[in-house]
Amino acid sequence: MTLTKIIETLKTKLNASYILKSLEKAAGFSSESDNDSEIDDPGEIAKNIPYGSPARNFAKSPDSGNASKNVEVPLIKLTDVWKIYQMGEVEFAALKGINLEIYEGEFLVILGPSGSGKSTLMNLLGCLDMPSKGTVCLNSKDISELSESELTVVRGKMIGFIFQSFNLLPTLNTEENVLLPMEFQEENRQIARQKVSYLLDIVGLSNKKKNLPSQLSGGQRQRVAIARSLAVNPPIILADEPTGNLDSKTGDYILDFLDGLQKSEGKTIIIVTHDLELVKYATRIVYIRDGEIEKIETHPKNEQSMKNERGTKNEANLN
């Protein structure tokens, strides 16, 4: 299938003009040579991701209105959330009454020391676990009311996970690891392969397609994990210590890339970390300690640029 044909197919599927512009740019971009060149400005490159957000309205409640206009409705809402682990006779409350609203297009950094409950919170935000008490709503839908198969669909379409341990399958090569989420979504194989090729281009790993994870460096594995997390174009990216164990150059590259996704694609980025360095990217910072929210800070400059971006996008949508 030619690229023009693919664009035409996606045009009917995605129906959004700014995505088509990106696709056309991508057409030129993906034909570039196969090299593992470091990319100078990952934020700029993230602006050209050739996808739309078909999953954006998934599980949208009837009263949540038009998602593109209704930025007042939280994408994720936690109400008095507790997580209590049972160890024999002993109970341990890892989260104690968390209230948090996360909006579309935010770059949220959840900051806290070791053992404060960050990963526990991340698992709830990613629908990987259920609260012991309280509610977690995604697009106004209580996730505890979803069946296991509905949860699998939500996770597959709505959320891209980037874990510290990368979670790459050791027996699959780079290309196959990135392809995997699309196979679950029963994506057209040829289009899926085009997307994989494009994603590996943008993370600078075109010449590592056939390498197994054990044949990659830590930074390269992290980049495969990022490409895989973007494979089905989820509106939410959840990252657990995305720069842990990486050298500062690779770490900066990955953060600039995520920053670009948030700014230009309006993706909601949620990062949990104990690394204070990451707060410079945040629109809001949630400080967590001993299972409780200590304080929430807004980063006025980043928030303003998010609002400006939204304004431009809404104007573009109206034209």
Ligand SMILES: Nc1ncnc2c1ncn2[C@@H]1O[C@H](COP(=O)(O)OP(=O)(O)OP(=O)(O)O)[C@@H](O)[C@H]1O
């Ligand atoms: N399955 C479990 N059973 C019992 N206690 C648990 C379980 N998982 C986590 N905990 C406890 O809950 C608390 C929060 O753990 P969590 O992994 O969420 O912290 P964290 O902030 O992510 O820590 P780190 O930064 O070290 O990864 C810790 O005290 C931990 O020991």
